[in-house]
Amino acid sequence: MQIxxxxxxxxxxxRLIIQNMLSDYHILTACxxxxxxxxxxxxxxxxxxxxxxxxxxxxxxxxLEALKGNERFRKLRTIVLTNYDELENEIKGLKLGAVDFIxxxxxxxxxxxxxxxxxxxxxxxxxxxxxxxxxKLSFDRVFEEAPIGITISRGGDEEHPEGVLxxxxxxxxxxxxxxxxxxxxxxxxxxxxPDDLKGDLEQxxxxxxxxxxxxxxxxxxxxxxxxxxxxxxxxxxxxxxxDNTVNYISFIQDISDRKKKIENELRYIYEHDxxxxxxxxxxxxxxxxxxxxxxxxxxxxxxxxxLSTVQLLVANYGFQYTQNLIKRVAQALARYCTESRIxxxxxxxxxxxxxxxxxxxxELIAFSNTIADTLMxxxxxxxxxxxxxxxxxxQGGDEADIDMLLRRLMIASExxxxxxxxxxxxxxxxxxxxALVNRERDVVEALNAIAEHDYSRDDLFLQYQPIIxxxxxxxxxxxxxARLRTGKLGLVPPMEFIPIAEKTKLIIPIGERxxxxxxxxxxRLKELGRDDVNVSINISAIQLLNPGCADxxxxxxxxxxxxxxxxxxxITESVFAAxxxxxxxxxxxxxxxxxxxxxxxxxxxxxxxxREKELKVDCIKIAKQFIDRLLVTERxxxxxxxxISMSHRLGHRVVAEGVEHDVQLKYLKDHNCDMVQGYLxxxxxxxxxxxxxxxxxx
Ligand code: C2E
Ligand code: MG
Ligand code: MG
Numbered sequence: 277m278q279i280x281x282x283x284x285x286x287x288x289x290x291r292l293i294i295q296n297m298l299s300d301y302h303i304l305t306a307c308x309x310x311x312x313x314x315x316x317x318x319x320x321x322x323x324x325x326x327x328x329x330x331x332x333x334x335x336x337x338x339x340l341e342a343l344k345g346n347e348r349f350r351k352l353r354t355i356v357l358t359n360y361d362e363l364e365n366e367i368k369g370l371k372l373g374a375v376d377f378i379x380x381x382x383x384x385x386x387x388x389x390x391x392x393x394x395x396x397x398x399x400x401x402x403x404x405x406x407x408x409x410x411x412k413l414s415f416d417r418v419f420e421e422a423p424i425g426i427t428i429s430r431g432g433d434e435e436h437p438e439g440v441l442x443x444x445x446x447x448x449x450x451x452x453x454x455x456x457x458x459x460x461x462x463x464x465x466x467x468x469x470p471d472d473l474k475g476d477l478e479q480x481x482x483x484x485x486x487x488x489x490x491x492x493x494x495x496x497x498x499x500x501x502x503x504x505x506x507x508x509x510x511x512x513x514x515x516x517x518x519d520n521t522v523n524y525i526s527f528i529q530d531i532s533d534r535k536k537k538i539e540n541e542l543r544y545i546y547e548h549d550x551x552x553x554x555x556x557x558x559x560x561x562x563x564x565x566x567x568x569x570x571x572x573x574x575x576x577x578x579x580x581x582x583l584s585t586v587q588l589l590v591a592n593y594g595f596q597y598t599q600n601l602i603k604r605v606a607q608a609l610a611r612y613c614t615e616s617r618i619x620x621x622x623x624x625x626x627x628x629x630x631x632x633x634x635x636x637x638x639e640l641i642a643f644s645n646t647i648a649d650t651l652m653x654x655x656x657x658x659x660x661x662x663x664x665x666x667x668x669x670x671q672g673g674d675e676a677d678i679d680m681l682l683r684r685l686m687i688a689s690e691x692x693x694x695x696x697x698x699x700x701x702x703x704x705x706x707x708x709x710x711a712l713v714n715r716e717r718d719v720v721e722a723l724n725a726i727a728e729h730d731y732s733r734d735d736l737f738l739q740y741q742p743i744i745x746x747x748x749x750x751x752x753x754x755x756x757x758a759r760l761r762t763g764k765l766g767l768v769p770p771m772e773f774i775p776i777a778e779k780t781k782l783i784i785p786i787g788e789r790x791x792x793x794x795x796x797x798x799x800r801l802k803e804l805g806r807d808d809v810n811v812s813i814n815i816s817a818i819q820l821l822n823p824g825c826a827d828x829x830x831x832x833x834x835x836x837x838x839x840x841x842x843x844x845x846x847i848t849e850s851v852f853a854a855x856x857x858x859x860x861x862x863x864x865x866x867x868x869x870x871x872x873x874x875x876x877x878x879x880x881x882x883x884x885x886x887r888e889k890e891l892k893v894d895c896i897k898i899a900k901q902f903i904d905r906l907l908v909t910e911r912x913x914x915x916x917x918x919x920i921s922m923s924h925r926l927g928h929r930v931v932a933e934g935v936e937h938d939v940q941l942k943y944l945k946d947h948n949c950d951m952v953q954g955y956l957x958x959x960x961x962x963x964x965x966x967x968x969x970x971x972x973x974x
Contacts, residue, residue: 277402278302279395280321284312284339285328285357290382294326297384298391309334313342316349323398324391325354327374329365340372351401353394357382419443425451425507425528427459428514431484431521438465438480439524451507451530453499469496469504476509483513484522494531506535549621551599552606557622560630561678567632568676574633575668578681579644581609581627581651581700582663582689589658601658608654609647617643628685640666641702648700663693667705687713715765719776722762727785735762736786738793739960740811742969743931743953746945751973753810753844755953756794757960758786778818787819791829795836797963798843806970812844812874817851821858826865833869840870846897848876856890863892874931879919896923900934903954906943917947924948 281298284306285291291305304319306312308331316322325343329336336356343349355376356369366377376394378387419426425448429439441464444456452459452467465473472495479491490512497505511526547559555563567576583605589598602625609627613619620628629647634640644664651662665688669675684705691713692703703709726736740754760768777783794813801809819825833840845866851859863873874895879902902916920930932944935954944952961969 277399279323279398280304280319281324281326281391282306282312282315282319282322283326284309284315284331284336285326286331287328290328290357290380293382293384294387297387301391301395308332309336309339312339316343316352320348323351323353324394325352326357326378326391327354327369328357329362329369337368337372340369340374344373353398355390355394419445422447425526425530427526427528428523429526430523432480436463438463438477442523448528451505451528452497453501453505467497467499469498472496480511480524483511483524486513486522489513504532505530506532552603552621554606554610554619554621554627556620557682560620560622560628560682563618563630564678564681565676571632573671575635575671576675577631577634577640577666577668578685579629579631579640579647580665580667580685580689581629581647582665582686582693583625583627583651584693585660585662586625586658588660601655605651605654608650612643612646612650622682626686626689637668637704640668644700644702648702651700661693661699663689663691664700664702665689665692665705666702684710716776718762718765719760719768719773720780720782722760722765722768723773723777723780723782723786726760726789727782736760736789736793737962738790738797739962740797740966741953741960742958742966742973743812743951744957746941746949746952749973751809751970752951753812754797754966755812755846755960756790756797756814758790758814774816778816781818783816783818784822787815788828788832790814791832792836795832795838795843797966798838799836800963800967801842801970802838804967804970807839807842809970810842810844810872812846814846814876817847817859820847820851820862821855826862829866829871830869841872843870844872844874844895846874846876849878849880860890860892867892867894877933893928895929895931897931897933897953898949903932903934903936903940903944906940907937911943914943916943920944920947920949 280302282304283291283294285294286307288307291307295303295305304315304322306315310333312325312327312331313334316325327336327339340354340356343352343354353376354374355378356366356374357380358365358369358377359380369377376390378390422445425445427444427448428442430442432439441456441460444459449455449459454462454467459467465477468476472493475493476495479488479493482488483491490510492508492510494506494508497507499505508529508531509526511524514523514525516522547555547562549556583602586598586601589601605627606619606621609619609629612629616632616634618630618632620630622628629643631640631643644666648664655661665685667681667685667688669681674680687709688703688705691709692701722735737759738756739759740756742751743753743755744750745752758770758774760770760773762768774783777786791813794811798811801807801811830840833843847863867873872894873892874897875891875893876897877899878896880899896919898916898919902914902919906914906916916932923930929950931951931953932940932949933953935941935944935952935956937956940954941952941956958969
């Protein structure tokens with residue numbers, strides 16, 4: 277502490293002596309009372325005044341008088357300079373507020389020592405004041421001004437087990453919205469959210485028990501208006517008092533804003549797709565159920581876009597590429613968002629527009645056409661399409677059943693996807709579609725059960741339709757025709773379940789079961805001594821193209837000890853649309869093993885006669901439509917005869933399928949057809965009936 281001393285004396289030599297003597301201090305001087313007063317006014321940090329009592333203009337007494345009433349100079353230590361013979365003046369000076377006196381002529385050492393004592397006193401006083409101020413700062417200031425709630429509570433008693441609030445600061449009052457008085461009366465448990473109370477009290481009792489020194493938690497207070505404020509509270513025990521009471525101090529921070537921010541963030545994550553930022557399924561569901569009540573009377577619809585085809589690109593282009601593609605699609609679609617057309621991304625490769633207050637179906641169709649055009653332009657290089665499904669939300673129907681709405685939307689968009697492979701078509705959801713899809717699902721379920729289990733039940737069974745030699749009338753073979761019958765579905769025709777089996781690839785295990793059953797039938801014929809009769813089995817392209825198909829067939833034949841010459845397979849021409857060379861090589865392998873191969877439904881499909889000679893087959897089965905035509909076309913204009921003769925020239929035998937009438941039979945006989953099959957001979961028969969039929973024809 278630098279001590280500043282004002283020396284007031286009209287004697288210049290005295291001033292000089294004092295100044296020199298006290299050179300360690302900061303010295304100011306004044307030559308009379310008036311100047312003294314001015315100096316004191318100007319410098320408010322003067323600690324000590326050495327005041328000559330006898331001065332012109334305004335003497336020392338007058339100065340003392342002036343200082344006495346002035347609060348500003350309360351701390352100023354004044355030492356009066358008197359003469360040896362003026363004892364009265366000394367007393368008068370002391371009475372007027374001086375703290376000490378020095379007699380003239382000035383004795384230097386005595387002056388120094390006196391000043392040092394006063395300086396030491398001043399320093400001590402200052403230190404004391406600072407200490408006091410610091411104490412006050414830590415206690416009152418901090419308590420009053422901290423931007424955090426602070427409470428000090430006395431340890432609990434019978435009446436208030438949670439403790440009694442001794443002091444609460446303004447921040448605490450502000451956080452809780454209550455005065456300290458009120459808080460003291462209520463006790464904090466009353467204003468704590470019930471869900472948080474138990475945890476808080478438990479911790480507090482551990483604190484009382486001395487198990488822990490402090491604890492912290494997030495909890496909620498209820499404000500007088502019922503609103504909730506989230507706080508982070510740290511509660512610490514103070515050292516026990518004499519009566520062993522544990523008092524505690526709590527720091528309470530308002531974290532409502534932070535909570536709100538986190539909640540908003542969580543909510544955003546909950547409602548949006550992480551990759552594209554579009555609203556997700558959660559939000560769609562929430563909005564739909566809210567609107568079911570709020571938007572009654574408005575026409576509402578969902579347009580679903582199925583882009584699961586993008587999945588096919590992953591293998592070639594990688595995940596990143598397809599992810600970016602989805603983002604581009606999202607951006608392109610987002611351009612059509614309006615207040616009444618909101619875009620969602622409920623699944624990775626699916627988008628939904630939720631349309632509110634539209635005019636009619638035409639508006640929906642026009643909008644989905646726009647979407648389709650946009651998607652086509654985004655996906656032009658990838659050359660993939662997708663499906664668009666539309667569900668109009670029935671008013672007063674099951675509009676609140678969101679799961680059902682979304683399922684319908686999926687059905688409609690998937691349906692348009694599976695029907696048309698490239699481009700985007702639109703399919704409206706209706707009851708017929710639902711029934712169709714449900715039935716398809718049931719069929720898949722039934723096929724799955726057959727494929728999965730070691731199958732002993734006869735949901736899948738074969739019927740056999742005889743094929744006879746036109747010249748001799750004897751039965752040359754049976755065509756094995758698959759049948760599906762379940763309790764739920766009844767009898768399902770192969771025209772229905774075979775395409776489903778193909779689509780789901782279930783045809784591979786199902787086809788194998790058919791083969792096994794057909795070979796068992798052949799063995800039964802052999803036991804009956806009829807190894808002159810063959811069985812032909814229908815094989816679909818998917819089966820044939822499945823690697824190892826031929827090997828598996830030959831393996832089964834070997835295992836079941838069937839003669840390959842008794843086996844024929846029937847494949848439709850459509851297989852040649854796939855990979856002609858490859859298919860032909862598989863067929864050749866089978867033929868080399870002794871199996872005969874027939875082209876089924878010849879003439880109804882792709883290659884027809886143009887490629888017939890390239891086919892590695894033994895037999896042609898003329899499609900029923902060419903046989904049907906024999907009934908309506910003039911005999912000599914029917915081309916059926918030409919097909920027969922051409923096939924013969926290529927070395928193929930010919931079967932006519934679907935022969936129902938004698939006229940047809942006669943025509944076929946006349947045109948040298950080799951074999952016939954059809955209701956005229958027999959409908960497809962169960963195994964036992966087929967055997968009986970065979971016995972009868974002998
Ligand atoms: P498909 O191989 O051309 O079999 C001949 C179909 O014509 C059979 O129908 C048969 O019942 C029917 N049919 C035979 N004669 C007549 C007739 O005189 N009039 C009429 N209206 N129809 C006649 P089905 O049994 O309904 O089989 C339909 C198709 O399902 C078969 O045509 C075949 O392509 C396929 N299929 C049947 N079983 C299997 C199988 O095990 N595997 C594969 N991949 N396809 C099979
Ligand atoms: Mg067939
Ligand atoms: Mg056929």
